Amino acid sequence: MNDAPHGLNRPGHTHDDDDVHGHPHAHHHSDPHEHAGHVHSHPAGWKGFLYGLFVPHSHDASDSIDDALEASSQGIRAVKISLIGLGVTALVQAVIVLISGSVALLADTVHNFSDALTAVPLWIAFVLGRRAANRRYTYGFGRAEDLAGLFIVAMIALSAVVAAVESVRRLVDPQPVENLGWVLAAGLIGFGGNELVAVYRIRIGRNIGSAALVADGVHARTDGFTSLVVVFGVIGVWLGFPIADPVVGLLISAAIVVLLWGTARDVGRRLLDAVDPELVDRAERLVRATSGVQDVGELRLRWIGHRLSVQSSVVTEAGMTVADFGPIRHDVDMALRRGLPGVGNVSITPISTV
Structure with a gap:
């Protein structure tokens, strides 16, 4: 399947371009920490206060x-x-x-x-x-x-x-x-x-x-x-x-x-392109839960400034055409943008089962 990954290696690509593809970017969350599976365990009481004062958590997720x-x-x-x-x-x-x-x-x-x-x-x-x-x-x-x-x-x-x-x-x-x-x-x-x-x-x-x-x-x-x-x-x-x-x-x-x-x-x-491992786990869950995706192959995340770039390969059923994979790619893209913070470029490539 030779379809170019969506949003990858397009020199002039900005988020304004994404709007053409119907990708909304104004998702609002009712609570800053209510993202799927996002649970932080910080010290409580005075210990927690001092921890937050001297080592402010970056909150990757x-x-x-x-x-x-x-x-x-x-x-x-x-x-x-x-x-x-x-x-x-x-x-x-x-x-x-x-x-x-x-x-x-x-x-x-x-x-x-x-x-x-x-x-x-x-x-x-x-x-x-x-x-x-x-x-x-x-x-x-x-x-x-x-x-x-x-x-x-x-x-x-x-x-x-x-x-x-x-x-x-x-x-x-x-x-x-x-x-x-x-x-x-x-x-x-x-x-x-x-x-x-x-x-x-x-x-x-x-x-x-x-x-x-x-x-x-x-x-x-x-x-x-x-x-x-x-x-x-x-x-x-x-x-x-x-x-x-x-x-x-x-x-x-x-x-x-x-x-x-x-x-x-x-x-x-x-x-060094490190991300919170919880972000990787959440991204895998989001991709795997998308209809038409049988499994997740390679998944890579990296922060570029304050934008999160996502690259993933997904396993689909054998013989799937480029046209058939289009809606799946779109659904995965939407799921990642809803469930992850600050998503920028998303690249989804298919791996067909034999």
Whole structure:
């Protein structure tokens, strides 16, 4: 059977093309975790809270927006809004710096402002990901998003190093902290602003299936932790323990390393085309349950940015013609798009029984 696989190796193929084939892309799920067979076991209570804080789960099989352009638009909107949020946070801190004259606070403000700009590569990646595939980039430009995630991981690592070096420097050469009230207020503003942005980025990243946007949310969270060093330093001085500032800084550096591990793992898995095994199991069930499919042959899934590419061979009855297989291919395609998150290209090829 020589019929070309649907949606594969078509340089100009976009989701707008899929609409011609009658593939709806606006499926809505009543609950983000009610996909067939999708059950996650996370720790409960305080252990679960800390696990979610330090190792945000990427939710490979979560509720992803089905339309590619809408998902990219949500990603771009998330980057824009979070940039504004971080910019306002840094500006408020800058005003307090002018009032208080605190050099330590100035360093934290500059750090927050510069790190906010690391979202720009992710913004560019989302824009590139919307471009149609061509004869050179036959899979499209979604992988730019994963490369941006790698850059963000490097920035998180740099944050850990800077926090550790600064803490050691303060241990060796303690510096007096002045204008304590203003410094405390600015530190709380820095932490609050970064944490709000972190929660927002991670939520949108999970919804659209973007490991890079989740990583950028974790990056904002690490910046919030560095602002906490300022807060604890002030509290330590008030309690008569000026050494609390660098000690807490070292603890924060260790926390950032824990965050770095979980984030690097998720981004690295994307770059190596890893997927949640539960997604593979679910895809097999969906294909096998389709009328006319006797069994599932080879099945491959890969994330390209925030879109899930599916390639599968299916066993059909002997002597089936290309025309007869057309409706089966369509039904399998529809089942996969309904049951899996963020499906992009789907390729279904037949294997006839002897």
